[in-house]
Every structure is written in C-alpha cells, then in structure tokens.
Amino acid sequence: MRHFVADHQLTQSQLLSFIDLAKTVKAEPEKFSSVLAGKTIAMLFEKPSLRTMVSFEVGIKKLGGHAINLGQQNGKLGERERTKDYAKNLSCFVDGIVARVFEHEAILELADEGSVPVVNALCDWYHPCQGLADFVTLSEYYPDLSKVRLAYVGDSNNVSNSLMTLAATLGMDFTLICPEGHEPAPHIVEQTEFLYQEVNAGNGKGKLTISHDLTYLNRQEGQQDVIYTDTWISMGGELDTQSNAYKTLMAKFAPYQVNHKLMQRSGATKVMHCQPAHLEQEITTELFDDANKSIVFQQAENRLWAQCAVLVSIFSPKLALFNQ
Numbered sequence: 001m002r003h004f005v006a007d008h009q010l011t012q013s014q015l016l017s018f019i020d021l022a023k024t025v026k027a028e029p030e031k032f033s034s035v036l037a038g039k040t041i042a043m044l045f046e047k048p049s050l051r052t053m054v055s056f057e058v059g060i061k062k063l064g065g066h067a068i069n070l071g072q073q074n075g076k077l078g079e080r081e082r083t084k085d086y087a088k089n090l091s092c093f094v095d096g097i098v099a100r101v102f103e104h105e106a107i108l109e110l111a112d113e114g115s116v117p118v119v120n121a122l123c124d125w126y127h128p129c130q131g132l133a134d135f136v137t138l139s140e141y142y143p144d145l146s147k148v149r150l151a152y153v154g155d156s157n158n159v160s161n162s163l164m165t166l167a168a169t170l171g172m173d174f175t176l177i178c179p180e181g182h183e184p185a186p187h188i189v190e191q192t193e194f195l196y197q198e199v200n201a202g203n204g205k206g207k208l209t210i211s212h213d214l215t216y217l218n219r220q221e222g223q224q225d226v227i228y229t230d231t232w233i234s235m236g237g238e239l240d241t242q243s244n245a246y247k248t249l250m251a252k253f254a255p256y257q258v259n260h261k262l263m264q265r266s267g268a269t270k271v272m273h274c275q276p277a278h279l280e281q282e283i284t285t286e287l288f289d290d291a292n293k294s295i296v297f298q299q300a301e302n303r304l305w306a307q308c309a310v311l312v313s314i315f316s317p318k319l320a321l322f323n324q
C-alpha cells in the first residue's frame with residue numbers, strides 16, 4: 001500500500017525523479033490517460049478548497065479515473081462517525097482517498113484503518129502536494145535546485161513545513177524569517193536538521209536559517225533567489241477582524257509584508273505564494289500581480305501535474321516512487 005502523507009517520505013533521488021515525472025506528465029498527459037482506468041477516487045475536505053479540489057478532480061479525469069467529491073458535507077472527521085469507520089466504509093467502494101483535514105493524525109488514521117491509498121491534501125503539519133508542485137515550479141526556473149536560495153517570510157505553517165522539508169531533502173539553503181512566537185514547531189525543525197545532515201553527509205551543501213530579523217535578507221548578508229509567503233492566519237485559526245487579537249496580530253506581522261522593497265533589498269527575483277493571498281497583508285497587490293516576479297499562477301498550474309504524478313506513482317507500479 002502506498003500512501004502520500006508527508007514530504008519527508010521522499011528521499012533525494014525519489015524527489016528528483018518525482019519532479020521529472022511531474023514534468024513528463026505535464027508535457028504528455030495523454031500517455032498517462034489510462035493509469036486510473038476503472039478506478040474511483042473519493043475526495044473529502046474538512047476545510048475550504050479551490051485549487052486542490054479542482055486540480056485533483058481534473059487530474060483524476062485526465063488519468064482516466066472517476067472522482068467523487070464529498071466536499072465539506074461530512075464536517076469534521078470523527079464527529080458524525082469515527083474516522084476509522086469512515087476509512088473502512090470508503091475502502092468498500094473506492095480505490096483511493098484524497099483528504100484535507102485539520103489534524104495530521106486524521107490522515108494517518110485514514111491510511112492505517114482503510115485499505116486504499118490515502119493522499120494528504122493539507123493538514124495542520126504539511127501541505128505536501130503544494131510543496132511538490134512548488135518544487136516542480138522552481139525546477140522550471142532553476143535547473144540545479146540544490147543551488148537555489150529560498151526564503152520564506154511570514155507565519156510558520158503547513159506550507160513552510162513542507163517547503164523546509166523538501167529544501168532539506170535536496171540540500172537547498174532555506175531561510176525562514178518570522179515574528180517572534182511564530183517559529184516552526186521543534187519537531188519539524190529537528191526533522192529538517194536531520195534531513196540536512198543526511199544530505200550534507202554526501203555533499204556538504206545546504207543549511208536552514210531561522211530568524212526574526214528581516215535584515216538577514218539584505219543582499220550582502222543572505223542574498224536570496226526566491227521569496228515565498230503565505231497567509232498570516234491559516235484555515236481554522238480565523239479571528240474576528242474587529243477583535244484586539246486580530247489587530248495585534250496584524251500589527252506584529254506588518255513589518256514582514258513581502259513587497260517590492262523587500263525583493264529589492266534581498267536580491268530575490270521571483271516571489272511565490274500558494275494562495276489564497278490576502279492582498280496588502282502578507283503580500284502587496286502590486287507584487288502579486290507583477291508578471292516578471294510573481295510565479296503564483298505557475299505554482300497553481302503545477303498543482304495539477306504534481307498531483308497527477310503522485311497518483312501515477314501510487315497507481316502505476318512501474319512508476320512507483322515512494323513507499324509508506
């Protein structure tokens with residue numbers, strides 16, 4: 001049984017092969033049009049979705065399969081019925097499950113208790129399909145990914161955890177700049193350091209830098225190629241916009257806004273965002289819309305091809321790239 005639950009499942013060579021596979025599917029999707037022939041994939045969402053929902057449904061169809069989108073109708077897993085019963089019931093009918101959940105444990109429980117492959121479509125710890133799509137996108141601009149200097153500016157969250165993990169797997173420099181109190185969880189940092197050590201044992205490249213200090217991004221100190229940002233408040237953590245808690249949070253994050261000035265200061269030439277963007281909060285409208293610097297829609301398009309590659313890898317034994 002192959003599940004895709006988190007980015008750290010992939011070794012460096014599996015990740016590089018995975019990126020190649022996604023690009024091959026993108027170039028010639030018709031060659032993969034029967035990978036899911038006769039198969040049905042159920043998609044369930046505990047949280048809202050636009051890109052993930054549509055790109056999975058379109059991808060499943062392109063691979064010759066049938067998608068059942070359960071949407072958010074069942075609410076939070078475990079409330080209407082136990083998560084394990086949910087997994088066992090779905091396993092009676094479908095060949096795979098794509099799930100967006102609140103807690104990573106729910107993904108693991110679906111995988112452990114069901115009898116069909118499970119794909120993580122975002123949880124509290126990771127957004128692995130986004131991470132893979134982003135590395136496919138980066139590879140389209142930077143052929144040698146290990147040389148890319150990627151900085152993430154903003155709130156440490158599921159997206160930054162996935163990016164950090166994949167950067168470490170490839171031995172790529174990764175800098176995370178966040179306000180105090182918004183650092184990545186210790187176990188994610190530990191796991192990332194471990195991955196860097198493994199990669200560095202081979203070629204001595206790449207490091208993780210975590211700081212609150214934006215001046216670290218100044219050109220002369222830590223010049224960057226790409227700056228990535230995401231929402232300051234992830235789904236599930238919403239605050240009343242009239243509340244003091246919300247106003248305090250906005251004020252704390254305001255200096256960390258990604259804008260043309262920061263791009264200039266850091267030397268970065270590309271900006272990335274997983275979307276949805278909160279314009280004039282984590283990123284300015286002007287930068288988000290700047291077609292020379294912003295590659296956000298390339299990222300969005302590559303969600304489709306990266307996820308097709310995940311499904312090909314799970315359902316086509318000859319192209320299996322990861323085990324779990």
Ligand code: NVA
Nearest residue numbers: 157159230234235275
């Ligand atoms: N960090 C964001 C990602 C949205 C695609 C969230 O979890 O809401």
